[in-house]
Amino acid sequence: MIKRILFFALILPFMSTVKTAAQAPKLLTPELLWEIGRVNLECVSPDAKTVIYSVQRYNIEANNSKRQLFACDITSGATRALTQADQNASDAQFHPAGDRLALIYNGALCEMPLAGGVPVPVTGVDMEIGGYQYAPDGKSLLFISEVQHDPSAAERYKLSKTKGEVFDGLFYRHWKSWRDGKYSNIFVAPYANGALSAAAKNIMNERYDSPLKPDGGMEQITWSPDARFIVYTSRKLWGTDEAVSTNSDIWVYEVSSGKTMNFSKDLPGYDLDPVFSPDGRYLIWTSMERAGYEADRTRIMLLDTYTQERRELTKGWDYEARSPQWSEDGQSIYFTSAQDFTYQLFEYSLATEKIRKITEGRHDYTAFKVAGDQLVAQRNAMDAPAEIYVINPQNGKTRQLTNVTDKPWKGLEKGKVERHTVKTADGKDMNVWMVLPPNFDPKKKYPALVYCQGGPQSAVSQFFSYRWNFQLMAAKGYIVVAPCRRGMPGSGQAWNDEIREDWGGKPMQDILSATDYAAALPYVDKARMGAVGASFGGYSVYWLAGNHQKRFKTFISHCGLFNLESFYGSTEEMWFANNDFGGAYWNSPKPQMYETASPHKYVQNWDTPMLVIHNELDFRVPIGEGIQAFQAAQLRGIPSKFLYFPDEGHHVVKAQNSLLWQRVFFEWLDTYLMAP
Numbered sequence: 001m002i003k004r005i006l007f008f009a010l011i012l013p014f015m016s017t018v019k020t021a022a023q024a025p026k027l028l029t030p031e032l033l034w035e036i037g038r039v040n041l042e043c044v045s046p047d048a049k050t051v052i053y054s055v056q057r058y059n060i061e062a063n064n065s066k067r068q069l070f071a072c073d074i075t076s077g078a079t080r081a082l083t084q085a086d087q088n089a090s091d092a093q094f095h096p097a098g099d100r101l102a103l104i105y106n107g108a109l110c111e112m113p114l115a116g117g118v119p120v121p122v123t124g125v126d127m128e129i130g131g132y133q134y135a136p137d138g139k140s141l142l143f144i145s146e147v148q149h150d151p152s153a154a155e156r157y158k159l160s161k162t163k164g165e166v167f168d169g170l171f172y173r174h175w176k177s178w179r180d181g182k183y184s185n186i187f188v189a190p191y192a193n194g195a196l197s198a199a200a201k202n203i204m205n206e207r208y209d210s211p212l213k214p215d216g217g218m219e220q221i222t223w224s225p226d227a228r229f230i231v232y233t234s235r236k237l238w239g240t241d242e243a244v245s246t247n248s249d250i251w252v253y254e255v256s257s258g259k260t261m262n263f264s265k266d267l268p269g270y271d272l273d274p275v276f277s278p279d280g281r282y283l284i285w286t287s288m289e290r291a292g293y294e295a296d297r298t299r300i301m302l303l304d305t306y307t308q309e310r311r312e313l314t315k316g317w318d319y320e321a322r323s324p325q326w327s328e329d330g331q332s333i334y335f336t337s338a339q340d341f342t343y344q345l346f347e348y349s350l351a352t353e354k355i356r357k358i359t360e361g362r363h364d365y366t367a368f369k370v371a372g373d374q375l376v377a378q379r380n381a382m383d384a385p386a387e388i389y390v391i392n393p394q395n396g397k398t399r400q401l402t403n404v405t406d407k408p409w410k411g412l413e414k415g416k417v418e419r420h421t422v423k424t425a426d427g428k429d430m431n432v433w434m435v436l437p438p439n440f441d442p443k444k445k446y447p448a449l450v451y452c453q454g455g456p457q458s459a460v461s462q463f464f465s466y467r468w469n470f471q472l473m474a475a476k477g478y479i480v481v482a483p484c485r486r487g488m489p490g491s492g493q494a495w496n497d498e499i500r501e502d503w504g505g506k507p508m509q510d511i512l513s514a515t516d517y518a519a520a521l522p523y524v525d526k527a528r529m530g531a532v533g534a535s536f537g538g539y540s541v542y543w544l545a546g547n548h549q550k551r552f553k554t555f556i557s558h559c560g561l562f563n564l565e566s567f568y569g570s571t572e573e574m575w576f577a578n579n580d581f582g583g584a585y586w587n588s589p590k591p592q593m594y595e596t597a598s599p600h601k602y603v604q605n606w607d608t609p610m611l612v613i614h615n616e617l618d619f620r621v622p623i624g625e626g627i628q629a630f631q632a633a634q635l636r637g638i639p640s641k642f643l644y645f646p647d648e649g650h651h652v653v654k655a656q657n658s659l660l661w662q663r664v665f666f667e668w669l670d671t672y673l674m675a676p
Helices: 002-022 470-475 493-498 506-519 537-546 564-568 574-581 593-598 599-605 623-635 656-676
Strands: 039-046 050-059 062-073 079-081 089-094 100-105 108-113 132-133 141-147 182-192 221-223 229-234 249-254 261-262 271-275 282-287 299-304 308-314 322-326 332-339 344-351 355-357 364-371 374-381 384-391 398-401 419-424 429-435 448-454 479-483 524-534 552-560 612-613 641-643
Touching: 002 470, 039 374, 050 089, 062 089, 079 308, 100 221, 132 221, 141 221, 182 229, 221 271, 221 470, 229 271, 249 271, 271 322, 282 322, 299 374, 299 384, 308 524, 308 593, 322 364, 332 364, 355 493, 429 470, 429 506, 448 506, 448 537, 448 656, 479 506, 479 552, 506 524, 506 537, 524 537, 524 656, 537 552, 537 599, 552 656, 564 574, 564 593, 564 623, 574 593, 612 623, 641 656
Parallel strands: 344 364, 448 479, 448 524, 524 552, 552 612, 612 641
Antiparallel strands: 039 050, 050 062, 062 079, 089 100, 100 108, 132 141, 141 182, 221 229, 229 249, 249 261, 271 282, 282 299, 299 308, 322 332, 332 344, 344 355, 364 374, 374 384, 384 398, 419 429, 429 479
């Protein structure tokens, strides 16, 4: 009996240990993050019964991804795969008859029955296309394709082996591509039964792009409901003129006559995303008031095509309005906007001329489609990857339609997301998001990361990033502090504008206010705080490195601006620098941006370990900015490291590059912040 008691006494602790290990929470890792399928809302059927969405999955070993299409019944949620997982399918669109689906399948425009089957190429398309749209009557097809309008230097100078190029204006490179003489133009052709019945006609045939590069898509092009007109967005400026202005316009092409008209000639800023009302009488689009200000308040303009009367529908409303779409009955316009630092759905009523908020909650709606009297939308949050939801626009009630990300996401322990209100140095209320580690214990002290957002005029909302992932940072044991500093959408246009010509002023003090607030919390170890960020966030890190007064123990800057003069002299979108800096460094009426806001002016104060990350193909913030910062840190004897990607632009998008980014990122943080 004594032996049995001794045996159980010895084995019980072991059994307890085994049980505890078996029940240990599963935490997010960089590898698990890249296992999550990335959901994208594609289209809704004309009868509003079926939604098509895609799921992109990455193969880390092959360093690539495949995108698969699925059809989901909006009422029942029944889902079936339309394409194979080992093929690439995207850009789905229903034929107006609703009996078949078009898609880009392994790079080719194809069609397939909605019931399923093998995608069949649309015949007569003899060029690579980047997007397409059926005419509403189904008798024509438009698509976009790259056209070589400018010959290369090798052709002009008859030197077949040279790779040299000659440029006579700016915008000779943009984001991560050099100007190669090709422009995205719109083609249209008669179509029937899966084939073009005549050669496609280039309705632009000019050295301008539609949609706008690099991020514009088919939302910038539309047909009129009667198929008489094609309306598109283009910035018909070239060279240096294009580099200094955001002035794009809404162009209308009449199919029968070939005539083109400009509907927004007197509007100086961005004019984008035209959409006709169901009856074809009204055309709406988004418009910014100021040329050269890419983060101006986005307004909704309405044009009565019968009377040519035009008016702003969002006049007097203090927030942006994005991605407008008409209700099925043409009496309302739905759109998204950042209000209180989350992106929600809104409705403008033509009858009452009032704006109504449809949705609430701690999440972002990033895309949506009208489906009869319902909305189908893509939604995510800091603690939830994107899924598809159905929304009742009358009462805002939602129903989750897809569960693509349940594996592995549902089985992971997540960190709690909190909203805090922090007083700024000038007494204003600032929203600050905080993410706590999984299984948070308020009696413990945790290291903290102050996240500095890029943009600079972009919101810290409820985004879910596959690189700057707050849940991943929290799973590694860090408290994430994300201030919604001056210069962000979500608190009205004045708050958004206050960053202009004041980069080193109130926005930096806002970050420091959030830092000091977090440092005073009983569960934050103020001796183990780091600052991290990209682009303007990287600028913020460099500026803080010279002005933080011992608040931080380490810094990480990705593609940040270091020397504002050299940045101005080497970036490409000059409208951005002219607007935010107040002009060129050699003749700015407010030169204080270059004199006091440039981080390189404070290198003499640097004394904190720093990881610098920069990419060779980043023409937005050229790589010299990162090289200068790393070189300064090294020459000052500061522990520092340089992570370099020769094949990435402003962002890191390739699978293995992203994993390297995350491994080096956390290796650096663990070295300097994890040890008490």
